Amino acid sequence: MLFLCYPKCTTCQRAKKWLDDNKILYEIRDIKLERPDYSEIKSWHERSGLPLKRFFNTSGLLYKEMELKDKLPGMDEEDQLKLLAGSGMLVKRPVLVTENQILVGFKQSEWERILL
Numbered sequence: 001m002l003f004l005c006y007p008k009c010t011t012c013q014r015a016k017k018w019l020d021d022n023k024i025l026y027e028i029r030d031i032k033l034e035r036p037d038y039s040e041i042k043s044w045h046e047r048s049g050l051p052l053k054r055f056f057n058t059s060g061l062l063y064k065e066m067e068l069k070d071k072l073p074g075m076d077e078e079d080q081l082k083l084l085a086g087s088g089m090l091v092k093r094p095v096l097v098t099e100n101q102i103l104v105g106f107k108q109s110e111w112e113r114i115l116l
Contacts, residue, residue, distance in 0.1 A: 001026040002097040012094045015106035035088030048102035057092045
């Protein structure tokens with residue numbers, strides 16, 4: 001299991017604590033230092049069944065500075081994937097990659113249902 005997070009993110013800290021409290025083993029990766037590449041994001045998107053917009057950190061400063069709220073609807077999937085691969089800070093976090101699931105963001109009830 002791969003846990004991608006930004007260590008300063010409070011949501012990521014809560015998710016990590018939840019994983020640790022539930023004795024769930026994972027490999028941790030700092031999304032800013034070791035950002036996911038294009039092929040990873042594309043694969044996660046396809047496996048997740050989620051709309052690509054869910055992979056964007058819509059509350060992040062970079063998202064707002066780039067005015068992506070207005071630009072994303074007019075962009076094709078290829079360009080959106082390239083954007084996500086260009087900066088780990090654009091990716092919604094945490095991301096938990098399991099053998100069968102891709103979880104984007106931390107919703108405790110969802111994680112409990114899937115992982116426990």
